[in-house]
Structures are given as structure tokens and as C-alpha cells.
Amino acid sequence: MSISYDFGREAEDFAANYLIQKGYKILARNYFFRKAEIDIIAQFETEIIIVEVKSRTTNHVSEPETAVNAKKKKLLILAADDFIQKNNFIYEVRFDILALLKIQQSWSVNHIENAFDASEI
Incomplete structure (x- = not known):
């Protein structure tokens, strides 16, 4: 695999572990819907x-x-809607961004809760 793919996978693994430590339950990773990926x-x-x-x-x-531009937000909203409908969830949906910066072997995390709302798009 490429270096950027490996780095992206490492970042997503770090993000998932970060969320688990914060009490989140991971339901899915790399969920695809058409051209969108969550x-x-x-x-x-x-x-x-x-x-x-x-x-x-x-x-x-x-x-x-x-x-995370307007096009990316729209794709995330469409994919989220598909996931919610397929799984019959009735919960509120929140869109977060986990911005990670890795310098040498240390990660810094900026967890932006409610980064955007589906009504913005």
C-alpha cells in the first residue's frame, strides 16, 4: 500500500481507539454509499x-x-441517511470531525463535536 494510505489507516485506527476510550461504541468503519465514505x-x-x-x-x-468542504459534507449526509435508514435507527445524528496532527510519534487531537449540521447543506 502507499504511504498516504497507511498513514490514513493509522489515523483512523487511532481515532477509533480515541472514541472507544471516550465511551463511544463503534458501529461501523469505512461505510460506503455511492461516492461517499464515512x-x-x-x-x-x-x-x-x-x-x-x-x-x-x-x-x-x-x-x-x-x-471538510461543502461537497464532502453533502456526501457524508447522504451516506449517513443511507446508514440510518438501512439500520432503522431512531436516534439523533451528529456530525463530528476528528482532526489529527501527528508530529514524530505523538498525536494531537481536535475533536470538533457538531462540526456541521445536515440543514447547512
């Missing part, structure tokens, strides 16, 4: 959390979370 779908209390993981090894150009 990195992590979790449940926390009475909410379904759609998590987009963005990772970088430097933030000199921009913070990782800035990569």
Missing part, C-alpha cells in the same frame, strides 16, 4: 455520531479540519 460511525448515549477523520503530519498549510 470513516467512523459510532453511538454515544442516544446519538449516532458520523465521524470524519482528517489527519496531517504538519499544519503549516492549513488545519486538517479545513479539508
Whole structure:
């Protein structure tokens, strides 16, 4: 695999473990719907959390979370809707971004809860 793929997988693994330590239950990883992919779908209390993981090894150009643009948000909303309908969930849905920065062997985490709302798109 490529270095960027391996780094992305490492970041998603770190993100999933981070969420588990915070009390989240992981329901799915890498959920695909058409052209959309949800990195992590979790449940926390009475909410379904759609998590987009963005990772970088430097933030000199921009913070990782800035990569979640309107097109990406729309795709996440469509995929989340598909997942919710297929699984007959009646919980509230929240969209989070986990922005990860890895410098040497240390990760810093910016967990942005309610990063955006489905009504924004």
C-alpha cells in the first residue's frame, strides 16, 4: 500500500481507539454509499455520531479540519441517511470531525463535536 494510505489507516485506527476510550461504541468503519465514505460511525448515549477523520503530519498549510468542504459534507449526509435508514435507527445524528496532527510519534487531537449540521447543506 502507499504511504498516504497507511498513514490514513493509522489515523483512523487511532481515532477509533480515541472514541472507544471516550465511551463511544463503534458501529461501523469505512461505510460506503455511492461516492461517499464515512470513516467512523459510532453511538454515544442516544446519538449516532458520523465521524470524519482528517489527519496531517504538519499544519503549516492549513488545519486538517479545513479539508471538510461543502461537497464532502453533502456526501457524508447522504451516506449517513443511507446508514440510518438501512439500520432503522431512531436516534439523533451528529456530525463530528476528528482532526489529527501527528508530529514524530505523538498525536494531537481536535475533536470538533457538531462540526456541521445536515440543514447547512
